[in-house]
Amino acid sequence: MVDPDKIGRFGLGFCSIFHITDVPSFISGTQISFFDPHETNLPNKKRGVKGNFVRDNLGAKYPRQFESYNIFGFNEKKEYPSTLFRFPLRSKPSTISQRVYTNELISKLFEDLVV
Known part of the structure; x- marks a missing residue:
């Protein structure tokens, strides 16, 4: 059975990035995409462009x-x-997550991954 609310093998996939950021973006080929689930950073309160x-x-x-x-x-x-x-690292609490990520915290997360 396919669950339409899940992305990726275990239901996290790309959505897991929202643990550290509120507005992810990417470039691929000739396309640039921005995601803004809060509808606060993009024109016309869009969730993505x-x-x-x-x-x-x-x-x-x-x-x-x-x-x-x-x-x-x-x-x-x-x-x-x-x-x-x-x-971009979350610099203030948001609806998605109250956790704010500093450069130091991200460095610690990477160190923990390596160990």
């Missing part, structure tokens, strides 16, 4: 949104052959 950053010249229109993607050879004027994720 997707756009073609090459065709629509989004890098020139929204340069600050693309700054963090300028790694691993990414160029906002060309198709990107892989996928880049951006998970």
Whole structure:
């Protein structure tokens, strides 16, 4: 039986990222996508938006949104052959989670994963 409320093998999948961030985004190919379940950060209180950053010249229109993607050879004027994720750390409590993540806490989480 398929459960429509579950994503991934154990029902977490991508949704698990909401433990540390409220507005994840990613770039893949020529597409950029933003998710905003609170409907507070995107225009017109949308829960998500997707756009073609090459065709629509989004890098020139929204340069600050693309700054963090300028790694691993990414160029906002060309198709990107892989996928880049951006998970800005939650800086204040939200409806999704009251937990705030600092750089130190994230470093500790990564250390615990390695051990």
